[in-house]
Amino acid sequence: MASATSSVIVDSGAVVLRRASGATCEVTLFGAHVRSWKPTGGAEQLFVSSASQPPPKALRGGVPICFPQFADRGPGGKHGFARTSSKWAVLASATEPSPTVTLELRADDETRVSWPGRLLYHVTLSSDTALSLAMQVVNEGEEPAEFTTALHTYFKVDDVTAVRIEGLAGVAYEDCAVPKGADGKPPRTVEEAEHVALVGEVDRVYVGTPAQLMLHDGSTRRIAINAMGFKDTVLWNIGADKATSLADLGAGEWQQYVCIESALIDKPVKLEPHMSWTAGVSYALA
Numbered sequence: 001m002a003s004a005t006s007s008v009i010v011d012s013g014a015v016v017l018r019r020a021s022g023a024t025c026e027v028t029l030f031g032a033h034v035r036s037w038k039p040t041g042g043a044e045q046l047f048v049s050s051a052s053q054p055p056p057k058a059l060r061g062g063v064p065i066c067f068p069q070f071a072d073r074g075p076g077g078k079h080g081f082a083r084t085s086s087k088w089a090v091l092a093s094a095t096e097p098s099p100t101v102t103l104e105l106r107a108d109d110e111t112r113v114s115w116p117g118r119l120l121y122h123v124t125l126s127s128d129t130a131l132s133l134a135m136q137v138v139n140e141g142e143e144p145a146e147f148t149t150a151l152h153t154y155f156k157v158d159d160v161t162a163v164r165i166e167g168l169a170g171v172a173y174e175d176c177a178v179p180k181g182a183d184g185k186p187p188r189t190v191e192e193a194e195h196v197a198l199v200g201e202v203d204r205v206y207v208g209t210p211a212q213l214m215l216h217d218g219s220t221r222r223i224a225i226n227a228m229g230f231k232d233t234v235l236w237n238i239g240a241d242k243a244t245s246l247a248d249l250g251a252g253e254w255q256q257y258v259c260i261e262s263a264l265i266d267k268p269v270k271l272e273p274h275m276s277w278t279a280g281v282s283y284a285l286a
């Protein structure tokens with residue numbers, strides 16, 4: 001039942017945001033991982049694998065934060081340390097005008113090896129049908145430093161083969177699902193489809209994407225994805241053939257998610273000392 005007021009509470013290692021309408025969002029302290037978003041009406045919008053493994057593994061689903069490197073594009077561990085850090089802490093929260101929490105990951109000797117500063121993450125239930133996520137990266141070092149990043153969102157769908165993504169026509173993408181070219185890089189292709197379908201394994205970095213994309217899930221549900229500051233977008237589904245290679249993905253569950261990741265990959269961000277960088281994305285039922 002909808003409660004009369006909005007709230008932000010910490011419960012069993014997660015922050016639970018709730019609007020008066022009953023919309024909710026849950027963020028785990030481990031990894032600052034958004035693991036659930038239910039707009040008013042209560043339908044879960046994010047996929048979480050039934051075979052997800054406990055920390056120190058990242059949850060297979062929700063919104064993992066890839067930072068300070070995307071995938072293996074850097075000297076550190078795959079997708080960086082942020083998604084598996086146990087050192088995230090609540091910095092601030094508020095219930096008005098919308099339930100919101102800011103989580104902070106402070107630099108320490110361990111993280112400074114990969115990034116010389118801190119990370120702030122703002123999660124807001126910005127309307128009864130929308131979720132907003134914003135990242136702030138601070139360089140506390142004395143030298144310029146570079147990173148790549150992504151909010152690796154797993155949207156829950158009934159059947160990924162019925163999904164269509166609108167807004168990518170004319171955008172060049174790196175195809176990471178096929179062998180690299182002679183130059184050691186994934187081959188580049190220009191997207192021709194107005195409504196991109198996912199057939200087999202799809203692992204693409206679209207470079208320089210428009211601010212708004214639309215997820216059509218094959219039924220009448222649509223989610224508008226509005227990004228600010230994230231210039232690239234990753235589209236990923238493991239596909240049926242390779243699905244069993246992911247030990248933490250339940251049987252047949254490859255069909256129940258599509259990752260649409262607001263990202264900054266092609267041109268790493270170079271942040272000057274004592275400067276900060278901010279980017280965000282909002283998801284809204286449309």
Ligand SMILES: O=P(O)(O)OC[C@H]1O[C@@H](O)[C@H](O)[C@@H](O)[C@@H]1O
Nearest residue numbers: 071078079152203204234236261
């Ligand atoms: O298994 P992980 O580390 O969560 O990564 C999942 C996928 O993440 C995607 O963002 C990458 O494009 C894929 O190549 C990768 O397989």
